[in-house]
Amino acid sequence: MDRRAIKFDWNRARAFLVTAEEGSLSAAARALDMTQPTVGRQVSALEAELGVLLFQRTNSGLILTQSGADLMAQVKVMADAATNLSLLASGHAETVEGNVCISATEMIAAFILPPIIEKLRKQWPKIEIEIIASSDTSDLSRREADIAIRNYRPTQQELIAKRVQNTRGHLYASKNYIQNLEHRQSPQDLNDAVFFGVDRSNRVISYLKKFGFDLSSSNFPVIVANHLVQWEMVKHGTGIGFMMSDxxxxxxxxxxxxxxxxxxxxxxxxxxxxxxxxxxxxxxxxDYLASELSE
Structure with missing residues (x-):
């Protein structure tokens, strides 16, 4: 292969890939921390360089052409290879210092991690910790985080995972709210109670149904996606919510x-x-998180 004949601009390819994944030039610009016109110029330059139309511009947004879809499959391989090269190179070059980004739910980040991070920083003061407190799943392959604490087993082959101690939880309510409940012996006694939902889906209803609860959407008049905010509302007597037992x-x-x-x-x-x-x-x-979370 004559590698001198290869004239391919990776920056343009990356702009095309992120635009296709995000669905618009504006979203791609935010993801790449660039301006929208710059992303647009890079995508247009790649189209001109390759002599193909990658997107159809429609009123509803950008749609991949067949040529764009074919190219995207190859660019994804390039992106994965570039990511792996970066990971490998940075790993061999660094000692026990630098930034580590940890993704965890709001509850784990607020109640479980603080004492762990305090002890970790005392032992390795040159390690800088960044915490992403969110119930959304961080994409580790795209370096949205380095380490994630999740409540489910990952399925991606490129990820390594270690199961730590199971999380145990109960339904809680304020003492004032509980005084208004006549009985608290079984799930059926809570059919008229107020619960907190995290979204408008029926996931919580379906989950509780497995344990004998017979609830409907009318039991969830308050939707709070942030669990810390939800917990504060539980303490103030608004309704019933989940919390880790400890x-x-x-x-x-x-x-x-x-x-x-x-x-x-x-x-x-x-x-x-x-x-x-x-x-x-x-x-x-x-390893430190695995040890602490397993205790």
Whole structure:
């Protein structure tokens, strides 16, 4: 192969890939931290360079042409290779110092991580920690985070995962709210109670149905996606919400709604990109989190 004949601009290819993934030039510009005209020029330049039309411009947005779809499959391979090269190179070059980004739910970030991070920083003061507190799943392959704490087992082959201690939780309500409940012996006693939802779907209803609850959307008049905000509303007597047992039992303003009901258990997984095994600082943080979260 005559590699001198290859005239391919990776920056243009990356602009095309992110535009296709994000669905618009404006969204791609935000993802790449560039201006929209700059992204548009790079995509147009790639089209001119290759002599093909990559997108159809319609009133509803950008639509990949067949040529664009064919090219996108190849550019994805290039992007994965570039990411792996970056991961490998940075891992071998770094010692136990530098930035580590951890993604976790609001509850874990607020109640579980603070003492762990404090001890970790005392032991490795040159490690800088960034916390993403969100219930949304961070894309580790695109380096949205280095390490994630999740309540489900990952399925992607490029990820490594370690199962840590299961998370146990209960339904809680303020003592004032509980005084208004006549009975608290079984799930059926809560058919007229107010619960918190995280969105407008029926996921929570379906989940609780497995445990004998018979609820409908009318039981969820308050929707709060942020669990920390939801917990504050539980403490103020607005309704019933989930909380990890260790946190809920230690809060004097609330009680378990069903004191004798078994705990709800969810798996807790510590997840990282497979190539991060080559990074000393990430290996240190991963192993430390695994040890602390397993206790």
């Amino acid at each position: 946190i809920g039992d230690a809060e004097p303003l609330v009680e378990r709604v069903l004191p004798t009901f078994p705990a709800f258990e969810t798996e807790t997984w510590l997840v990282a990109h497979r190539e991060l095994k080559t990074s000393c600082r990430l290996r240190v943080v991963f």
